[in-house]
Amino acid sequence: MNHPAGIEGAVTNPTGIGASMRRKEDMRFLMGRGNYVADIKLPDMTAGVFVRSPHAHARIVSIDKKAALAMPGVVDVLTGEDLKTDGVGGLPCAWPVVGKGGAPTKEPAHPAIAQGKVRYVGDAVAFVIAESLAQARNAAEAVVVEYDVLPAVVGVLDAIKPGAVAVFDDIPDNVCVDWELGDKHATEAAFKKAAHIARISLVNNRLVGNPMEPRAAIGAFDRSRGQHTLYTTSQFPHIVKLLMGNFVLNIPQHKLRVVSPDVGGGFGVKQFHYAEEAVVTWAAKRLGRPVKWVCDRSEGFISDAHGRDHVTEAEMALDENGKFLALKVSTIANMGGYLSTFGPNIPTNLYGPLLAGVYTTPAIYCEVKAVFTNTVPVDAYRGAGRPEATFVLERLVDVAASELGIDKAEIRRRNMIPSNAYPYQTPVMMEYDSGDPGGCLTKALANADWNGFPARKAASAAKGKLRGIGLCTYVEACGLAPSRIAIRLGVRGGLFESAAVRVHPTGQVTVLMGSHNHGQGHETTFAQIVSERLSIPAENIEIVFGDTDKVQFGLGTYGSRSLAVGGSALWKATDKVIAKGKKIAAHMLEAADTDIEFADGMFSVAGTDRAKSFAEVALSAHFPVDYPLEILEPGLEEQAFYDPVNFTFPCGAHIAEVEIDPETGVVELLSYVCVDDIGTVINPMIVDGQITGGVVQGVGQALYEDCVYDPESGQLLSGSFMDYCMPRADHVPKVSVETHITKCTHNPLGSKGCGELGTIGSPATVINAVVDALSHLGVNHIDMPASPHRVWRVINEAGGAARVAQ
Amino acid sequence: MLIQFVLNGKPVAVDVAAYDLLADVVREKLGLTGTHIGCDTSQCGACVVHIDGRSVKSCSTLAVTLEGAKVTTIEGLASPSGQLHPMQQAFHEQHGLQCGFCTPGMVMSAVDFASRNPNPTPAEAAAGIEGNFCRCTGYQNIVKSVIAGAAAMRVVK
Numbered sequence: 018m019n020h021p022a023g024i025e026g027a028v029t030n031p032t033g034i035g036a037s038m039r040r041k042e043d044m045r046f047l048m049g050r051g052n053y054v055a056d057i058k059l060p061d062m063t064a065g066v067f068v069r070s071p072h073a074h075a076r077i078v079s080i081d082k083k084a085a086l087a088m089p090g091v092v093d094v095l096t097g098e099d100l101k102t103d104g105v106g107g108l109p110c111a112w113p114v115v116g117k118g119g120a121p122t123k124e125p126a127h128p129a130i131a132q133g134k135v136r137y138v139g140d141a142v143a144f145v146i147a148e149s150l151a152q153a154r155n156a157a158e159a160v161v162v163e164y165d166v167l168p169a170v171v172g173v174l175d176a177i178k179p180g181a182v183a184v185f186d187d188i189p190d191n192v193c194v195d196w197e198l199g200d201k202h203a204t205e206a207a208f209k210k211a212a213h214i215a216r217i218s219l220v221n222n223r224l225v226g227n228p229m230e231p232r233a234a235i236g237a238f239d240r241s242r243g244q245h246t247l248y249t250t251s252q253f254p255h256i257v258k259l260l261m262g263n264f265v266l267n268i269p270q271h272k273l274r275v276v277s278p279d280v281g282g283g284f285g286v287k288q289f290h291y292a293e294e295a296v297v298t299w300a301a302k303r304l305g306r307p308v309k310w311v312c313d314r315s316e317g318f319i320s321d322a323h324g325r326d327h328v329t330e331a332e333m334a335l336d337e338n339g340k341f342l343a344l345k346v347s348t349i350a351n352m353g354g355y356l357s358t359f360g361p362n363i364p365t366n367l368y369g370p371l372l373a374g375v376y377t378t379p380a381i382y383c384e385v386k387a388v389f390t391n392t393v394p395v396d397a398y399r400g401a402g403r404p405e406a407t408f409v410l411e412r413l414v415d416v417a418a419s420e421l422g423i424d425k426a427e428i429r430r431r432n433m434i435p436s437n438a439y440p441y442q443t444p445v446m447m448e449y450d451s452g453d454p455g456g457c458l459t460k461a462l463a464n465a466d467w468n469g470f471p472a473r474k475a476a477s478a479a480k481g482k483l484r485g486i487g488l489c490t491y492v493e494a495c496g497l498a499p500s501r502i503a504i505r506l507g508v509r510g511g512l513f514e515s516a517a518v519r520v521h522p523t524g525q526v527t528v529l530m531g532s533h534n535h536g537q538g539h540e541t542t543f544a545q546i547v548s549e550r551l552s553i554p555a556e557n558i559e560i561v562f563g564d565t566d567k568v569q570f571g572l573g574t575y576g577s578r579s580l581a582v583g584g585s586a587l588w589k590a591t592d593k594v595i596a597k598g599k600k601i602a603a604h605m606l607e608a609a610d611t612d613i614e615f616a617d618g619m620f621s622v623a624g625t626d627r628a629k630s631f632a633e634v635a636l637s638a639h640f641p642v643d644y645p646l647e648i649l650e651p652g653l654e655e656q657a658f659y660d661p662v663n664f665t666f667p668c669g670a671h672i673a674e675v676e677i678d679p680e681t682g683v684v685e686l687l688s689y690v691c692v693d694d695i696g697t698v699i700n701p702m703i704v705d706g707q708i709t710g711g712v713v714q715g716v717g718q719a720l721y722e723d724c725v726y727d728p729e730s731g732q733l734l735s736g737s738f739m740d741y742c743m744p745r746a747d748h749v750p751k752v753s754v755e756t757h758i759t760k761c762t763h764n765p766l767g768s769k770g771c772g773e774l775g776t777i778g779s780p781a782t783v784i785n786a787v788v789d790a791l792s793h794l795g796v797n798h799i800d801m802p803a804s805p806h807r808v809w810r811v812i813n814e815a816g817g818a819a820r821v822a823q
Numbered sequence: 824m825l826i827q828f829v830l831n832g833k834p835v836a837v838d839v840a841a842y843d844l845l846a847d848v849v850r851e852k853l854g855l856t857g858t859h860i861g862c863d864t865s866q867c868g869a870c871v872v873h874i875d876g877r878s879v880k881s882c883s884t885l886a887v888t889l890e891g892a893k894v895t896t897i898e899g900l901a902s903p904s905g906q907l908h909p910m911q912q913a914f915h916e917q918h919g920l921q922c923g924f925c926t927p928g929m930v931m932s933a934v935d936f937a938s939r940n941p942n943p944t945p946a947e948a949a950a951g952i953e954g955n956f957c958r959c960t961g962y963q964n965i966v967k968s969v970i971a972g973a974a975a976m977r978v979v980k
Binding site: 229230 | 869923960
């Protein structure tokens with residue numbers, strides 16, 4: 018099979034590790050036979066519609082259901098008061114963090130439907146259930162809510178001003194947690210010795226994740242068995258089951274089934290326990306009928322958790338040779354109107370520890386204030402904290418290089434962790450196990466023809482265009498997560514992963530995975546691992562996921578963890594299958610099990626030609642006629658749980674070239690080159706797709722996407738695809754993907770993960786290129802998105818298009 | 824009111840309200856859930872079907888306008904025996920899909936585009952699917968798929 022250019026793979030088994038086999042899951046999607054939550058119809062099902070607050074901040078004076086209840090087809094209208102009456106709990110935060118001086122994260126109550134007050138435009142105030150969706154929509158219009166509208170606070174800088182509007186009465190300063198990391202004194206001391214200090218103030222723009230499938234949830238209740246079922250668009254059904262059952266609805270775990278069937282993209286947006294999931298599950302029991310809710314896109318803009326939204330001041334201390342001495346970062350991060358599931362963890366634990374990047378900076382201090390505002394809750398979005406850290410660091414490195422007159426590749430090389438220094442302990446918690454960022458950089462510079470740039474710039478200038486080149490080297494912490502470390506950092510649970518390998522009597526295999534596939538190609542990648550280990554073709558392997566009644570406990574998919582953690586669990590499970598197979602074969606072959614080898618699908622006695630095939634052993638395990646039942650159980654099904662000892666640390670170098678039309682401010686992205694170290698690659702074709710897709714999502718942040726609230730009213734101004742500019746096919750250049758592999762040293766696969774690196778590397782890369790194109794105007798930073806308006810304004814403020822001539 | 828049209832080669836009669844949209848009718852009343860709804864402003868293209876051979880956003884088409892029309896959804900693209908349409912096959916070969924949600928609309932747009940532009944350049948192919956969002960792939964492999972699918976459609980013709 019063909020490999021995409023630049024990704025190596027040594028293939029001996031056409032469906033094994035390293036093969037670019039085509040995806041097993043494609044057929045149902047290509048034929049329109051996917052099974053998404055919105056496609057599910059249950060007998061006697063009702064339709065639900067949320068009435069949402071049109072105000073960013075208001076007291077609910079009254080809710081009059083009467084007119085709505087009298088409308089045709091209406092079954093019920095539920096409010097926050099009904100939740101209270103039924104003793105339904107609030108939505109929990111699963112990852113609070115510890116602030117300065119041991120101060121805990123403030124976790125205000127988060128009712129699934131607002132009680133007393135609404136705190137953002139989109140906060141749910143009622144749930145209308147009817148026989149049909151049209152009837153529910155009509156009746157939702159008839160629910161009369163009287164509000165006492167309060168002043169709202171939207172931006173993080175406004176939220177921390179003295180006398181600012183308080184989102185919660187008992188949190189007058191709006192600070193959720195004030196967090197710090199690193200050695201403040203060592204950092205201050207290093208700044209005193211600095212020959213040069215580079216400074217930057219920047220905004221990391223707020224984003225809406227917008228997976229193409231809107232969220233949806235169906236609750237169902239079987240009175241005869243007392244059994245609840247929730248169908249939901251979730252990246253982690255088991256976690257929803259645990260959080261919702263245990264903390265919100267008080268449903269014992271054995272009476273709750275959560276199913277996430279085909280899910281149309283996640284990007285983090287679908288890895289939280291959402292209010293709507295609890296409301297449909299609760300309503301279904303009240304009614305004794307299934308209740309279905311499908312989010313409109315417009316509703317998604319005001320109810321899906323948003324991403325990013327930081328304001329940051331950062332300083333880098335350097336010596337006279339451009340060596341980094343210390344880094345100081347101060348960030349204010351938006352939490353929105355309530356805490357989402359992982360809200361406080363994202364701008365802290367997933368941000369501060371990444372500020373070392375791939376550099377040897379000896380002293381780093383970072384402080385982060387997470388603050389409440391009257392906006393949609395903010396949580397993880399593809400990359401989650403790590404793109405924000407990379408953006409700060411890589412922008413600052415470019416500013417320093419410009420100010421010191423050092424080539425941007427050279428300053429990075431001077432400060433880079435050498436490949437022979439791994440494992441490398443950073444001053445901000447992390448120990449990088451492996452990596453060769455210098456090797457990635459060398460390849461990227463060659464692939465992008467870095468040295469040929471001046472000629473290309475001159476050619477652009479001859480056309481009246483401004484050309485820029487941008488570079489970023491990054492590291493990310495993936496493979497979330499070692500439970501021992503994560504629990505110390507505040508997570509309320511474990512972060513291991515699980516796999517079960519069920520060998521059928523006829524030798525085919527069904528695999529049950531605790532991770533969740535929503536576009537990443539798991540049904541193919543995991544089948545390839547099993548194919549490699551057991552030497553059976555991938556067509557004889559089925560991957561099952563997304564149903565808590567079928568799959569053993571698992572933690573789901575986020576943080577580029579599925580392969581590094583879930584794949585490692587699968588590896589361990591296949592180890593156990595092979596170990597038991599050896600014992601069975603030993604009996605069949607009348608040999609000691611220590612003498613049995615397993616290779617190419619055959620269990621053989623070492624040094625002889627006596628052998629039994631995998632299928633023969635599987636059959637013997639299920640029809641134990643001649644079988645050592647006194648010492649060995651029949652059957653061949655093995656399960657493994659894998660808890661990593663460390664994060665994984667993909668790293669790499671990305672280079673972009675842009676051309677700007679100074680008359681219009683339009684930025685054209687001409688080329689994008691990636692060289693990434695992601696550890697062992699299972700399917701190069703899928704990896705190429707994951708990296709390219711991630712890069713383009715990051716390009717969206719850099720050039721197009723912006724979630725904008727009106728600062729006074731708190732109304733979302735970019736609340737549809739007509740206002741929120743997502744990349745389209747004609748926006749994006751060819752992305753060149755290559756790998757430069759060092760293996761992860763602490764998991765059996767050697768894999769690190771590749772799902773998020775695109776959004777981590779590309780915003781800094783693209784903005785560095787845009788700033789480079791404008792640097793002759795004295796521009797040293799531009800905020801994202803570098804939209805035509807913003808770029809045009811920067812050019813004109815710097816003296817206009819007339820100054821383009823260089 | 825009762826309307827009659829041809830859906831994926833078979834005549835259908837369905838009772839629709841004046842406000843019913845084609846996307847809702849095929850999904851809810853005719854049970855074909857391959858046509859997806861990804862937005863409410865006719866921007867995303869997940870709902871694209873063919874009406875009389877041309878791609879149309881079914882989320883903005885009133886069902887009552889279909890009397891006598893020939894409608895093809897993603898379910899009607901492969902042959903009755905399950906043989907993929909060359910464009911579907913090209914998306915599979917070129918890894919032109921990830922989560923699969925935009926895929927039906929993307930493929931339907933691509934088929935119509937390729938029938939009018941049998942030998943597109945990458946820029947033409949990208950412009951041809953400009954009305955369809957994909958959040959997963961970064962479009963690169965979709966553009967490759969459209970070009971490969973167009974080439975395969977030429978051969979089939």
